Amino acid sequence: MASNDELVYVDQTPAPALDKATLNKMVWRSMNLQASFNYERMQAAGWLWSILPGLEKIHTNKDDLATSMKHNLEFFNTHPFLVTFVMGIVLSMEQNKADINSIRAVRVAAMGPLGGIGDALFWFTLVPITAGITANMAISGSAVGPILYFIITFGVQMLLRYWLMYWSYAMGTGAIEVLTKNAREFTHAAAMLGVFVVGALTCNYGATKLGMKIPNGTKIDATTKETVANYIDLQALLDGILPALIPLALTLMCYALIKKKQWSPTKCIVLLLVIGIVGCAFGIWSGTYTALVSVPWH
Amino acid sequence: MMRYVGFAVLLKIMLADDMWGIYLAGFAAAALFGNVTATSGATLILVAFIGAAIAIYDYNANVKIKELKGNGGASDGI
16 A cells, blocks of 8 residues: 555446435535645645545545545545536446546546636626626615625635536436446547646646846837836747746656656655745845845846 | 647647657647747647647548457557
8 A cells, every 4th residue: 555556446246326415415515615726736625525425425445535635635636516416427437436536537527627717707706796786785774685605706706616517427427337338448548638637737727927127228119219127038038938937847847857767746746845945045036025135037 | 838748748648659650740730829929829629629620530541440350369458
């Protein structure tokens, strides 16, 4: 044991289907998804906490439970209203003791797009519109405003959470038979989708940028016709080579250190901290801060 | 910055040697959709569509190969 490279569960007998009480419990627990949020694995701890009742029912073998908890503690980030969809599918796969790599790949492949859909539907549409209307009611002195806001946002998400949990759990259980028949092929395809999505996340979530602007004489502003200072923007130059080059390079660096040099993730975190702090001390990274060392480019 | 470690851990486990192109393709797709005003809101959904197309194609192709080989052949998974 004691490595997170287990690929199959010891106990391969499919577990009995989860009862309604457990599923409901997990729906309520999913409210804690964003608890213990952190920048390394984001919602991973909340995710494991949410599906833990199901995992405990499914994995009666202690080693299997440990394996399952370990791989469910990996990077996870999705929209909190839609998380039960991922939970249902993952639980149906866990229940059938699917290959661990396919469970992982399905989880990764589902979380990114759901995050995008959820942001567009809820954070940018439902919540602002509800808040806009009910806040107006509150301003004009109606006590119903805040109550209505709570009922709508909480009601919509609870309905979604319940419905998605049951729907995706049933769908996953229904589809699993075909998939276990071609388990190897499915695992390979799911891993491809997972890797594809991680590639996209590297670009989409990666926000590290250079803040170095090297003074380079003066120029005449095109609109105001005044002489203004001219800079060489290094980030713009990097974007010309490859957009999001730094996130890609840092990810690949961590990958190489973990894979080839057997570094622990904690060691990588410390290294990134050092890179961040030293970089900011010399004004290399972007942001509105004062560099510790006075440098010409920040 | 810390999320890069999370990505690296996922890659360590999922990234087989034949999948480097897929990783970079996902990166390229997100760079493209994410920087176009019309599609930047739906970047990850659009990326997932492409990823799903690749994955389904790969799945179907490998299942067909397996069926042709008969039950004895095991395709090279991860």
